[in-house]
Amino acid sequence: MNTQDIASQARASSTISSTVKQMANQNWASRPDDERFISLTEMEDHFRYIRANSRGVVVSNKKLTLQPEAGNKLVVYGPNGSGYEPTNWAFGQMASLVQAPAGYLRTLPAEMAADCLNYGLYKRDVEDIGILLSRTDKNEVRAATGPRYGRIWNSDIVGSLVERFGDGVSGQWKVPGEFGRDVTVTKSNTTLFASDRDFFVFLCDEKNRIQWNNRSMARGFFVWNSEVGAATFGLATFLFDFVCCNRLIWGGAEYHELKVRHTASAPDKFLYEMQPALQRYSDSSSANIVKALDDAKAHRLDNVDEFLATRFSRGMVAKLKAVHEMEEQRPIESRYDAVNAVTAYAKGIPYQDQRVELEREAGKLIVLAA
Numbered sequence: 001m002n003t004q005d006i007a008s009q010a011r012a013s014s015t016i017s018s019t020v021k022q023m024a025n026q027n028w029a030s031r032p033d034d035e036r037f038i039s040l041t042e043m044e045d046h047f048r049y050i051r052a053n054s055r056g057v058v059v060s061n062k063k064l065t066l067q068p069e070a071g072n073k074l075v076v077y078g079p080n081g082s083g084y085e086p087t088n089w090a091f092g093q094m095a096s097l098v099q100a101p102a103g104y105l106r107t108l109p110a111e112m113a114a115d116c117l118n119y120g121l122y123k124r125d126v127e128d129i130g131i132l133l134s135r136t137d138k139n140e141v142r143a144a145t146g147p148r149y150g151r152i153w154n155s156d157i158v159g160s161l162v163e164r165f166g167d168g169v170s171g172q173w174k175v176p177g178e179f180g181r182d183v184t185v186t187k188s189n190t191t192l193f194a195s196d197r198d199f200f201v202f203l204c205d206e207k208n209r210i211q212w213n214n215r216s217m218a219r220g221f222f223v224w225n226s227e228v229g230a231a232t233f234g235l236a237t238f239l240f241d242f243v244c245c246n247r248l249i250w251g252g253a254e255y256h257e258l259k260v261r262h263t264a265s266a267p268d269k270f271l272y273e274m275q276p277a278l279q280r281y282s283d284s285s286s287a288n289i290v291k292a293l294d295d296a297k298a299h300r301l302d303n304v305d306e307f308l309a310t311r312f313s314r315g316m317v318a319k320l321k322a323v324h325e326m327e328e329q330r331p332i333e334s335r336y337d338a339v340n341a342v343t344a345y346a347k348g349i350p351y352q353d354q355r356v357e358l359e360r361e362a363g364k365l366i367v368l369a370a
Contacts, residue, residue: 023222023236024202027193028247035195036187040161040168043192043199047155054134058147061097061121061129068110074117076131076141084133086141089197089228093144098124132228142196143228150266152233154199157225160275164282165203168192173203173282176220176243180206191247197230202247205282210239215251217241221281232259233266235274237281256343256362296336296365304332311361320345339365 037043063079074091075083086094095102098120105113132143132151143149165173169185176191177183191202204220211217217239225233235258241251258277260269301307308317324332324341332338342362349358 022248023200024191024243024247024249027200027202028191031193031195033187035193036190037192037194038169038185038187038190040158040165040192040201043194043201044155044158044162046194047153047158047199050134050136051153051155053136054132054142056130056132056151058128058130061124061127064121064129064131066094066114066117066121068114072110074110074114078131082139084139084141086144087196089230090132090141090144093229094141097121097129097144145229145262148264149229150262150264151227152225152260152262152266152270154194154225154227157223157233157270158199158201160278161201161203161223164279168201168203172207173205176202176204176218176247177206178243178245180218180242189245189247197228198224198226200224204240204243206242212239212253215241217251217253219281220249221278223278226262229262232261233270233274234259235278296339297334299335301332301334301338304338307335308332308338311365335365 037046057078059078065077066074067077067083069075069083073085075085076094077083091106092102094117095105098117100116100120105116108116128147130143130145130147130149131141132145134140134142161168165171168174175183175185175189178189183189191200193200201223202220204218206218209216209218218241220238220240222236223234224231236255238255239251239253240249243249258274260266260274304321305317308320312320320338320341321332323345324330324337327340327344328337332341339362342358342365346358346362
């Protein structure tokens, strides 16, 4: 890794506080009223209804045809003759499959757009496409993905949150208050958002605060997902000072993020990795978290190279030491420093599987310190 790469890693880590501060606010500021929910149970009911009326099918591109219909709209017909109107998102995915500019196609009359897409589907090599169909208030194509798209259903994720945290407004973990004060959750101050393509949840525990670095801090987490290919499934945990009225998070620290791409193994990763990680985080008492972090800081390393070499390759050891020195302007001295080095390096890895594995190793170092 050269000096430029190391500097890039350091810059990525330095933006952590800004990331925490902005994510909830960006959702709060951009979501229309019909994408806001006032409890986890309301959101669960919404997604369970959609799940009950949806099904995924795999079909050859040669067996799909688009036809124009009244109102300048397009309808997708499959081999069974049923017609489904693509959502705006699914239309963009279908355009991408045939390498056509979706923005331009949307400006064309339906007849011309159908001709362009049908030509692309016909000329394309034979290939299976994963189609997500929905029968709610109307028949829709919600997604057009690869055949091995590993769909993690929103209803499963939100259902597990309800099982763990209840309605998200009355228990220990809930929608944040304003400047640390409890509020009645309404659509104007909620942090529970969902659209036809994604969802975002922010819950926190502001009652059992942690005294950390002479600051009284609350624990929080984000969960997000898209079952139609618009985003990864992700979980982020962090500490913070307070949340203001427009849902800006102030004083964010200790931000740790796990992401799962929607590959074929994604549902299993949700069940066997992400769910237990969130459960451990929510179950940890304030004292346990403080002890783990304080012990990690207090545990001085007599031989940094030897400690790291038992867990990472020699080349990785050199990179971790370089990233930490670039960020902190000093070498790794404690086990906590080693954790910070691993997470800082992981931030710049473009491949999510590798990044998740490194972040998992960083978590193990904290556990060992405790």
